[in-house]
Amino acid sequence: MKYLVSAAGGNTTAIQLIENSQTREWYSSNGNELVNKYDNFEVEQSGFLIPKDLHFEMAGGEFCGNASRAAAVVFSLLKKESIVDFTVSGFNGIVHSTVNKYSDNEYNVESMFNGMNILSKEVKLSNDTQAFLVDLGGIVHIVIEGELPSNYKEVHNEVTSELDLLRKSAVGVVWYTKIENKPVKIHPIIWVNEVNTFYYETSCGSASIAVAAVTGINEIEQVTGELILTEISKEFVSLKSKIKVLYIE
Structure with a gap:
């Protein structure tokens, strides 16, 4: 499955569900294909969500705060839970997210990046x-x-x-x-x-x-x-x- 998710009205992320983790070369190649496929949605980035590993990987291996919260919504929909914990690329800690639906397809999402060092x-x-x-x-x-x-x-x-x-x-x-x-x-x-x-x-x-x-x-x-x-x-x-x-x- 694939999801297109925006944050604060923009910065749309294309998210594809996959069964297992892949090589960095695979992520970057397939990530670019995802962005190009949904160009009409003005997608700005892409990533891959691995449900069994509770992990979300950006195509470029970077950290992205908006895509992490977009992934939180997808995890919430899959698990049918409003509170979800998972890991993301570019950050070593756990992402603790609260997802509250307030209208059709729209959510208030807060993600806490525990232990993030600035x-x-x-x-x-x-x-x-x-x-x-x-x-x-x-x-x-x-x-x-x-x-x-x-x-x-x-x-x-x-x-x-x-x-x-x-x-x-x-x-x-x-x-x-x-x-x-x-x-x-x-x-x-x-x-x-x-x-x-x-x-x-x-x-x-x-x-x-x-x-x-x-x-x-x-x-x-x-x-x-x-x-x-x-x-x-x-x-x-x-x-x-x-x-x-x-x-x-």
Whole structure:
């Protein structure tokens, strides 16, 4: 079976159920095929769910907060339970998720990533731009305050090379703006190494974590205009937003 699931109004993930774990080459090849097959749904990423192993694997082996919560919905539907625990690629801990249905095919989903370690440090780029490098393990984000530049792909390539991040599983460059008493607005540009995809993502859970870590603000407005709520503590990191099942095949 295959599911297409969006998070906070965007960042649609194609999820395919498989019986057994596969090689990384298989995941990347078949993951690209999945994305291409559902191009009309504006799919931005893909992954594979292995019910018997309680595991979800991204096509590129990276960590993805939104896809993890999309997988939580699928696990919840399969198990007919509102609380599900499972593992995901790019993260060594257990994902503890609560899935509450509120209308047809729509859910409020909160996932807690227990033991997630966030490494953050300030960096100065070659053009004197101040930024933060936030390493979540399965993805690294460079967080920059300011408007999204028109040449964002060029900037992403330059920053990734300059900071020697070309071997990472996935790299995001995230621009954010903030207005007093309003949520932070983000513009996440995400490259995934193994599948060589590059997207201006319509919403992004891991980028929301990174920006929350930098700003201390937990309400993160996505490109879609919808919110992802974050919580960061010593014990866990959590993401919460609306998740919608768009299509089942």
